[in-house]
Amino acid sequence: MTIASTFAAAKADDRAVLVGCMPAGFPTVDDSIEQMIEMHRSGCDVIEVELPYSDPVMDGPVIQKASDIALANGVRTRDTLKIIEAVSSAGATVVLMTYWNPIEKYGVDAFARDLAAAGATGLITPDLIPDEAQEWLAASDKHDIDRTFLVAPSSTDARIAMTLENCRGFVYATALMGVTGARTAVSSQAPELVSRIRAVDPDLPIGVGLGVGNGAQAAEVAAFADGVIVGSALIRCVLDAPDRSTGLDRLRALSAELAEGVRGRA
């Protein structure tokens, strides 16, 4: 499914889309594929594959640690493309999140081509703002990859409008000023940011991320957003587990809880 049809289907069901994030190659390539497929089967509508990067400035300690483990185990950019292929072949809608330098090194046009061929429908770029994205705009148009840029509570209205003009698929609203990682409470800045985005573009789906860790929080965010993005809490299921099967059990259970949450719309 495309991003647009995934969001449209959820909207028809009067619920939010659940986006679950997992670093490629964490802890190994095969394990990460299994985790992502289990997340998909347990209720994640979209699998957000994160390409592990040596200097992830937007990420908190959990994603940093998982990325470090993946890199230490030798994951390469080409493995990430293989992982995307395996997970999208299993029926999941896949988007990739990556810092910009690995794409620039791969070659921007070649990367867009290979990403599309692997079955990904979109790309989230945490450190690429539209102001610097000319080459990416052209390559993503050419190879039909959706573009998700970020907006933040600090974004001015003018920057929100400019960013939305350059997004396709959905926009990523960072719920709070900070890095990734589950928080005990959902940010109070998030609903306001979402309504500022809607005021500019009522149609583009809005995914809200940063801080969601359980079903109740997912329901709270689903009440005002089109998509709920969860990363660190899912990764921690695997990271903190005493053994692999426990990790997978926890991952399935949390995915199901979150999937129920996005249908709850508190």
Place this chain on the structure above:
Amino acid sequence: MTAPSLPDLAGHFGKYGGRFVPEALVKALDELDAAYRSAKADPEFQARFQDLLLNYAGTPSLLYRATRLSEALGAEILLKREDLNHTGAHKVRNVLGQALLAKRMGKPRVIAETGAGQHGVASATAAALLDLECVVYMGETDTERQALNVARMRMLGARVIPVTNGSRTLKDALNEALRDWVTTVDTTHYLLGTAAGPHPFPEIVRDFVGGIGVEARAQVLEMTGKLPDAVAACVGGGSNAIGIFHAFVGDEGVRLYGFEAGGDGVETGRHAASITGGTVGVLHGNRTYLLQDEDGQTVESHSISAGLDYPGVGPEHAWLHDAGRASYEPVTDAEAMAAFQLLCRTEGIIPAIESAHALAGAAKIAPRLREELGRTPTIVVNLSGRGDKDVHTAGAYFGILDKDVVS
């Protein structure tokens, strides 16, 4: 060639520089940019900055004719004595400028990253002087290697936070400072330590340290009646080099040389020479030359000099390199340490190991220039810092420490 009016309004030096940052930081960078433009045009701000430089930091620093070193190298060597500034390096100029800017923006807190601790100490100094809260991020590996600088920062009232992720060195400290800033941007100014990072930092830092070159140019004209044949500086992130280069960029006859940390030798892969041994990419908010593998993952740098041990370089140097206006060459640890010893023995000056790279570079270009010009060349060398902080490293390198010396 006239001095280029770079960067452009979006912070680009040709294809280099720019802003590769999370959207959450854009507003803060825009505000910083606006605050800087207004400060630059404000005579009161400039007067306050100049007053601190003159009466607190001890600039203008001397331009010193190093007679015995000149004899040894076969060139007229003029040393720009930034090592004599308060806190012992050129960095005091940048931190005073940025701390004043933080005050002007009404931000009560500054954060900084540091490798060896020099920028951290300078930041803590400026924060104490101007009554700002100061938090310094430092790789855990570096806090252990540079325990005395950690103590200095604490004496000055700063909080030092050891960074335990990644390679636990300067680049990880920078990542952690950026993460702090994303969260605290309303109350905090990020006092970035070199002429790199996202726009407008490369321009702001260049301008605040640009007095080095302005002073040196006037001093050399007064001392010798002409411009020098060459200006030499070491390049890590590149702030001292851009600080002395900038005033000379428009002087076509003045050759500009940046000497990068060659570590064990560029061919060994263990070095910190981003321009001569790296490739173009994006790191820490700007496009520049950097050390990366074929997947674009940052590669760890190596140098005996902690201040040059960084896998990237400021974007203006990348541009000057491509434009052919400045030449960049690597200097190995061994070459730098030989120059370190030579300066100690000929002039009674213990340089920072960073600055010793510039001296070693001057020793390399002296015979080339002599041949090319058919006379004794005049070379201005930026002696960017003093070597007190390096006594243990150098002592161990030369095997002259008595046993049980505390690091």
